[in-house]
Amino acid sequence: xxxxxxxxxxxxxxxxxxxxxxxxxxxxxxxxxxxxxxxxxxxxxxxxxxxxxxxxxxxxxxxxxxxxxxxxxxxxxxxxxxxxxxxxxxxxxxxxxxxxxxxxxxxxxxxxxxxxxxxxxxxxxxxxxxxxxxxxxxxxxxxxxxxxxxxxxxxxxxxxxxxxxxxxxxxxxxxxxxxxxxxxxxxxxxxxxxxxxxxxxxxxxxxxxxxxxxxxxxxxxxxxxxxxxxxxxxxxxxxxxxxxxxxxxxxxxxxxxxxxxxxxxxxxxxxxxxxxxxxxxxxxxxxxxxxxxxxxxxxxxxxxxxxxxxxxxxxxxxxxxxxxxxxxxxxxxxxxxxxxxxxxxxxxxxxxxxxxxxxxxxxxxxxxxxxxxxxxxxxxxxxxxxxxxxxxxxxxxxxxxxxxxxxxxxxxxxxxxxxxxxxxxxxxxxxxxxxxxxxxxxxxxxxxxxxxxxxxxxxxxxxxxxxxxxxxxxxxxxxxxxxxxxxxx
Amino acid sequence: xxxxxxxxxxxxxxxxxxxxxxxxxxxxxxxxxxxxxxxxxxxxxxxxxxxxxxxxxxxxxxxxxxxxxxxxxxxxxxxxxxxxxxxxxxxxxxxxxxxxxxxxxxxxxxxxxxxxxxxxxxxxxxxxxxxxxxxxxxxxxxxxxxxxxxxxxxxxxxxxxxxxxxxxxxxxxxxxxxxxxxxxxxxxxxxxxxxxxxxxxxxxxxxxxxxxxxxxxxxxxxxxxxxxxxxxxxxxxxxxxxxxxxxxxxxxxxxxxxxxxxxxxxxxxxxxxxxxxxxxxxxxxxxxxxxxxxxxxxxxxxxxxxxxxxxxxxxxxxxxxxxxxxxxxxxxxxxxxxxxxxxxxxxxxxxxxxxxxxxxxxxxxxxxxxxxxxxxxxxxxxxxxxxxxxxxxxxxxxxxxxxxxxxxxxxxxxxxxxxxxxxxxxxxxxxxxxxxxxxxxxxxxxxxxxxxxxxxxxxxxxxxxxxxxxxxxxxxxxxxxxxxxxxxxxxxx
Numbered sequence: 001x002x003x004x005x006x007x008x009x010x011x012x013x014x015x016x017x018x019x020x021x022x023x024x025x026x027x028x029x030x031x032x033x034x035x036x037x038x039x040x041x042x043x044x045x046x047x048x049x050x051x052x053x054x055x056x057x058x059x060x061x062x063x064x065x066x067x068x069x070x071x072x073x074x075x076x077x078x079x080x081x082x083x084x085x086x087x088x089x090x091x092x093x094x095x096x097x098x099x100x101x102x103x104x105x106x107x108x109x110x111x112x113x114x115x116x117x118x119x120x121x122x123x124x125x126x127x128x129x130x131x132x133x134x135x136x137x138x139x140x141x142x143x144x145x146x147x148x149x150x151x152x153x154x155x156x157x158x159x160x161x162x163x164x165x166x167x168x169x170x171x172x173x174x175x176x177x178x179x180x181x182x183x184x185x186x187x188x189x190x191x192x193x194x195x196x197x198x199x200x201x202x203x204x205x206x207x208x209x210x211x212x213x214x215x216x217x218x219x220x221x222x223x224x225x226x227x228x229x230x231x232x233x234x235x236x237x238x239x240x241x242x243x244x245x246x247x248x249x250x251x252x253x254x255x256x257x258x259x260x261x262x263x264x265x266x267x268x269x270x271x272x273x274x275x276x277x278x279x280x281x282x283x284x285x286x287x288x289x290x291x292x293x294x295x296x297x298x299x300x301x302x303x304x305x306x307x308x309x310x311x312x313x314x315x316x317x318x319x320x321x322x323x324x325x326x327x328x329x330x331x332x333x334x335x336x337x338x339x340x341x342x343x344x345x346x347x348x349x350x351x352x353x354x355x356x357x358x359x360x361x362x363x364x365x366x367x368x369x370x371x372x373x374x375x376x377x378x379x380x381x382x383x384x385x386x387x388x389x390x391x392x393x394x395x396x397x398x399x400x401x402x403x404x405x406x407x408x409x410x411x412x413x414x415x416x417x418x419x420x421x422x423x424x425x426x427x428x429x430x431x432x433x434x435x436x437x438x439x440x441x442x443x444x445x446x447x448x449x450x451x452x453x454x455x456x457x458x459x460x461x462x463x464x465x466x467x468x469x470x471x472x473x474x475x476x477x478x479x480x481x482x483x484x485x486x487x488x489x
Numbered sequence: 490x491x492x493x494x495x496x497x498x499x500x501x502x503x504x505x506x507x508x509x510x511x512x513x514x515x516x517x518x519x520x521x522x523x524x525x526x527x528x529x530x531x532x533x534x535x536x537x538x539x540x541x542x543x544x545x546x547x548x549x550x551x552x553x554x555x556x557x558x559x560x561x562x563x564x565x566x567x568x569x570x571x572x573x574x575x576x577x578x579x580x581x582x583x584x585x586x587x588x589x590x591x592x593x594x595x596x597x598x599x600x601x602x603x604x605x606x607x608x609x610x611x612x613x614x615x616x617x618x619x620x621x622x623x624x625x626x627x628x629x630x631x632x633x634x635x636x637x638x639x640x641x642x643x644x645x646x647x648x649x650x651x652x653x654x655x656x657x658x659x660x661x662x663x664x665x666x667x668x669x670x671x672x673x674x675x676x677x678x679x680x681x682x683x684x685x686x687x688x689x690x691x692x693x694x695x696x697x698x699x700x701x702x703x704x705x706x707x708x709x710x711x712x713x714x715x716x717x718x719x720x721x722x723x724x725x726x727x728x729x730x731x732x733x734x735x736x737x738x739x740x741x742x743x744x745x746x747x748x749x750x751x752x753x754x755x756x757x758x759x760x761x762x763x764x765x766x767x768x769x770x771x772x773x774x775x776x777x778x779x780x781x782x783x784x785x786x787x788x789x790x791x792x793x794x795x796x797x798x799x800x801x802x803x804x805x806x807x808x809x810x811x812x813x814x815x816x817x818x819x820x821x822x823x824x825x826x827x828x829x830x831x832x833x834x835x836x837x838x839x840x841x842x843x844x845x846x847x848x849x850x851x852x853x854x855x856x857x858x859x860x861x862x863x864x865x866x867x868x869x870x871x872x873x874x875x876x877x878x879x880x881x882x883x884x885x886x887x888x889x890x891x892x893x894x895x896x897x898x899x900x901x902x903x904x905x906x907x908x909x910x911x912x913x914x915x916x917x918x919x920x921x922x923x924x925x926x927x928x929x930x931x932x933x934x935x936x937x938x939x940x941x942x943x944x945x946x947x948x949x950x951x952x953x954x955x956x957x958x959x960x961x962x963x964x965x966x967x968x969x970x971x972x973x974x975x976x977x978x979x980x981x982x
Contacts, residue, residue, distance in 0.1 A: 049591060053817040055584065056571045056593060056696040058731050090813050090861070092838055099816020156821065284861035286870060289703035289810050291732050 003124045004176030006214060008248045013214045015244040016221055017180050018172035019236070021187060022165045023197040024141065024205035025068045031140050031164035032059030032102065039203050043146070043157035051162040053097035058290050061086075065164035066294065068196040069109050069138045070304045072166060075194045075311055076133055078113025080301050084137075085293045090284040094156055095143035103139035103167075105285045109294065110136035116313060117186050118331065123178035131183050132171030141165050166197065172211065172221070177237035184208065184233050185335075189312050193337045207231045210264075212243040214251065222247070223257040227271050230264045238269040246271070315340055323353035329361050342375045342382060349386030352393065359389060363403065367410055380409050388416040396420065398427045400473050429476040431483060434467070437475075438487045441466045452488060463488065493518040494659045498562055498716040499743075501662055505551065505561030512544035512551070512561035512605075519563050519607055522660045528982040531645075531655040533568045533626050534576050535608040543605025550603070557603030558723055565655050565664030568609035569616055570596045570707075571696040575606075579698040580614045580624035583818045583825045583845025593696025594728045595665065595707045602723040607661050611651030614847045615815065616672055616700040619919040621650025622910045623849040631680055631903055632658035632978035636944030640981075643903040643945070646676025646919075652710050653680040657978055663711035663720050667697060669704045670803050671899075671923025674935035677710055678898035678948025681937040681976060683965060684710035685717045688955050689930030690735035693728030699814040701807035702733075704927050714936060714965040718742040721958065737956070745959055748967040751785035753960065756891030760796035761922060763900060769941045770897045777895055777938055777949045777968060784967035789891050793883040795876060799925040802876035804917060805860050805869050806928070811850075812857025818845060852913065881929040884952075893960050896922050898935040898948035922950060932958045936965045937974040946976065 006013040030037050033050035050057045073080050085107040088100040113133040119125055143161035147154050168187065174180045188206060191197040199206050208231075213224035225247070227239045247257050261280070262271040310318070312334045319330035334340050339360075346356050364385070368378060380388075388406060391397040397405060397420065408419045420426050428434070441463060442449055452459040467480050493515050496504065501515055520537040540563045547560040571577045571589040578584040592600070600606070614623040621629040621644060631645040631654055645654035649666035653676035656664060666673040668686035677684035685708050692707040699705060709720030722743060727736040757778060762771070778788055820826035820841030827840035846854070860869035887894065899919055909916045926933040932955070935948040949968055953961035 052822055054571075054589070054591070054823070055577065055579070055587070055698045055817070056589075056694070058695050060730060060732050088813050090816060092816065092819060092835075094819075094821050094834055097817060097822060099819060100813050282863045284813070284858065284863075284866075286809060286813070286861055286866070289701070290699075 002176040002179055003126060004178065006244055006248045008252045010252050012217065013244070013248045014217055015175055015240065016172050016213045016215065016224075017174040017176075017240055018211040018224075019170045019174070019180060019183065020209040020211070021168040021170075021184070022207050022209070023168060023191055023199070025065045025138070025164035025166055026196055026198055027062060027064045027068060027164055029062055029064075030162040031062055031065050031138060033162050035162065037163045039205070041159055043155070043159060045159065047158040047161065051097065051158055053099070059102060059288070061291065061294065062164065065138060066109065066296075067300075067304055068194075069136060069166050070296070070301060071194050071308060072168075072191065072196045073110030073113060073136050074301075074305050075190050075308055076113035076115050078133060078136065079111035080296065081107065081109055081111055082296045082298075082301070083107065083293055084109040086288040086291045087285045088288045091281045093142070094154065095145050095161070097143070097158065097161055101140050101142065102288055102291070104137035106287070107293075108135040108137035115183070115186050115190060117179060117182040120178065120182065123182070124176055125178055125182060129173075129179065131173045131179075134169045134171055136166050136168045139165050139167060177240040180210070180240055181233050181237045184236060186312070189335060189337065193309055193311055195309075201231050201233070204231060208236050210236055210239050210243070212240055212247070213257070214244050214247045222251075223259050225257065225260055225262050225271075227262045227264050228274065235264060235266055239264045239271055242270050312340075319353075319357075323357075325353055325357045329357045332361060333357060336375075338374070338376050342378065345382035346385055349383045351386045351389045355389055355393065359385070363406055367406070371410070379413060380406070384409060384415055391416055391420065395429070395476065396426055398473070398477050400468075401425050401427050404473070425474065427474050427476045428471070429479045431479065434471070434475055434479055434483050435487070437467055437470050438463075438483055441470060442487060449488075460484070460488070494522045494662075496662060497712045498559075498663045498719050501562050502559065502719070505547070506556060512547035513541065515561055516540040516544035516563045516605055516607075519661060522658075523607055523655075526658055526660050526982050529630050529632060529654050529658055529660070530627050531611055531629050531651040531658070531660060532565075532608040533578060533580065533611050533651070536575060536606050539575070540605040540607045543600070543603070547603055547605070557601075558719070559599065560603035562603070562662065563605040563607045564599065564720070565607050565610045565652060565661035566596055567612055567649055567652050567665045567667060569612060569667050569698045570665060571698070572596055572606070572609065575609060577609065577698070578625070579616070580612045580626055581845065581847070581850070582625040583841070584698070585625065585825065587824050589696075591696060594693035594730065595697065595724045597696075598726065599665070599720075599723055604723070610649075610655055610664055613648035613650065613672075614850050615698065615811070616648040616667055616669055616705075617811070617849050617853055618647040619671070619675055619916050620644035620904070620906065620909065621647040621676075622906060623647075623847050625847060628906050629654045630906070632980075632982065633680060633903060633945055634978070634981065641905045644679065644906050646679035646899075646903065648672040649676045649684070649710060653677055653682060653684075656680065656682045656710055656712060658980075658982065659977075663709060663716050665707060665720075665724065666710045667705055667707050668923075668927065669700050669706075669807060670927045671920040673708045673710055674923045674933060674948070674950055675899045675919055677935040678937070678950075679903040679946065681946030681974065682710060682712055683714050683717050683934065683936045683969070684708060685721060685934040685958065685961065685965075686927070686932065687721060687725060687958050688735070688932045690733050691725045691932075691958070693726070693731040693734050695728055695730040701810040702814060703810060704807055714934075714962055714969050715743060715746060717934070717965075718746060718962050740959060742959055742962055746966055747963050748784055748970050750781060750964060750967055753786045753893065753964070754789050754891040755781050755786045755964070756789050756791035756887050756894045758791050758793045758796065758887070758894055758896060760793050761896045763921065766897070766900050767902075767941070770900065770947060773938045773947050773949065774895070774897050780968050780971040781895060781964060783971060784964075786964070786967075791887045791890050791894070793880075793887060793925065795879045795883050796925055798876045799880050799928055800917065800921055802873040802880070803920070803924040803928060804856070805873035806877065808853040808857035809861050809870055810857070812854045812861065815846070815850070815854060818842065820845075849913075877928045880925050883925075884929045884931060888954055892954065892957075893964055894952040895964070896950045896952065898922060898950040902941045902943070902945040902947055926952050931955055932961050934961050934965045936968050936972070938968065938972050939974065940976055944976075946974075
């Protein structure tokens, strides 16, 4: 249980949250037609006769979409239903050419599963928590209405019509906006690891319907509202915050929560009523007679299982247990599949794990942040980074020299070796040269020398700094330390 | 020279191959017959140029020795099959003027086999009806008349009424039908021709305007059993574009035709003796039993105990599927759009569908919407599906005792247009013998058995095991040979 509570005027309220996430399946073609499913094409250029619901057209399931949904189910340890069926959800809308959406109400492809969210004390999540997933079913997306093309008419773009979605329905196991946010981020990470959805919320390939209710501690579940189509983690958290507080206000004023569908306004962070249960559509679900039940062989499911990559939780545990990386670094490095991929490429190039983890966390992330780039667009490749780290390990570069070389790598795109050679940035362990510099530094700073010798040992760092400065950072720090100690006697 | 329009499909195919006449001669003769039969209203669109073009191609192919199975044979196409560049309406106003950019799988197979198209045949609107009185393009009239001097226009049956009328009137030698609850068999019976609904899944549904997806099945209608076998061979086959299509090879039904039924057991289901059935139909049924015995079959009595529930179950399942299948006709993308001044989207839907659908279609959409509604779904749809399972089990149990079933096709001969159109329940009763087979997805055929006292044709229905079209066709042939049905409607049109 999270520590999150709404403080009403009459006492504390708990919040209960369930999420229905619609995730667009990564697939070249649509769920029941051969039309392309890519984002951003000119309107109505990716529409087959089936997608436009021409007379006599029939749906044929796309095996790749089914495979991706099964892989997703396996990744959250869910039951895979070897027998499932498609149902029609009937309603009229201009973006729905068939007059029904092919979905799965009665017999979904994927049953009960779960995922773990991590403890995050700052966010009020006191310990790691398991969030149940009730089901995943596959269904068609609708098209899109365009209201800004003509002063009095609306246009319809059917490119999305028939694109495969997974609807991932959580149990009402979350009790704070932070938990909901953590669940969404974790789910998104798993989808991206599995490769079944790109998780891109801005392009609409992942969006959430947010179910919220409030109750007094220990009481029965309250009446819930459903806020539709919220399209970022932050907005989901805002929607919950607003909706929970609104419900508390209503209840404390003696009112009742109406079971209804609500809309989130990202500009104000508030929700408003869209339609109540009384106005709810009667979708007249029934099994789609154009499609046979979906029956999966054991071999198909096993092939799906074998195709799964190492998932974030397993990867993080391995980073800690096998690679000896700190728990915090491991969590960050495995949170996004691209980061983990980049990091593992770096290890494949021969970098040492702990050193590589520290370098990615501090140097690489710092640089990418500064440049506003994502890790996939990093100007420095894993191979180039590995070369840099090797130069540190073999003593060619000190830590500070490595920073300089890395900056130049970012600027020029040249390799670390090239930069070291060209700019003479190699660190020196030449004791004679270092001793000469030290003698010079001591001669130029008689006052500090006097203080040091009379007990102010903190000045040691001053002499190191002066020596390194005089050697333009190229002296091996360990050698400098050793020689300085000797000289200061 | 023989009158070419008196020839059936096998005779045209063989005579053309033998060089007795050209394909152009055949196409021209049928084009003339079509042009001269406007009063039957069997066609929604006539396509004489397409028939001639196919004929010319056939003549060339014959010259170059590359004949196809149906080279030289012109046929009619029920206007439920999408035909590329030719208006396809399902006999509805809402699809009036709709010209598909695609060809249905079944029609495409027929054209690839060398057949030519004489035109698009009229039907009950969206294949909903048993008399062809629900077409937006007007009633089809049967070429048959009662022999008592009454010139009342008679129903050709439905929904494939344009098909049955055109074949009976020798406007086409054969044509496609579709059968959801009897739409091939009942019109065949009413007009003295043959028609077979194959096993569900034999023919692709791709490109056929859907009525009730789990029941719709294409099949041929023609003058005799052999012609049906020939057409069916060129219509059937697996289609990856239809998930319910059967991935099985197409048998050589024509080559294996045999009227010898030795070793076959024919079941007579007692539940098909319904109250109020004309004595003549009962007598024909007895005659049919005698013919099949004569062909070597053993006759056994069987029971299909849930038969009486078939019609109510059918009139839940078929409208339920139809109410959803017809939702796509909304005025948004194609077909009729009725957009009153100031109308919003809902108004457009309402106006378009009010204007675009006929009464019977609306009735079935309403029934279907009702039975799928929250609170009624279990009582109607779920219950009907259970009945459907029981009906299928009835047949399975019957197959332990017999190899095929013989029944009348319809409980009456053709009725007059207008006689039942105000009474939907009386109309629905026409399907009482054909619907159970549709619910079970089994192959079934109607062949003409004789005439009633008023000189109107009566049909016998043969029902077979799933995928056993061959035995059905063979039994049809055995009856055909013994019935010697040669009666035809006198030309009055």
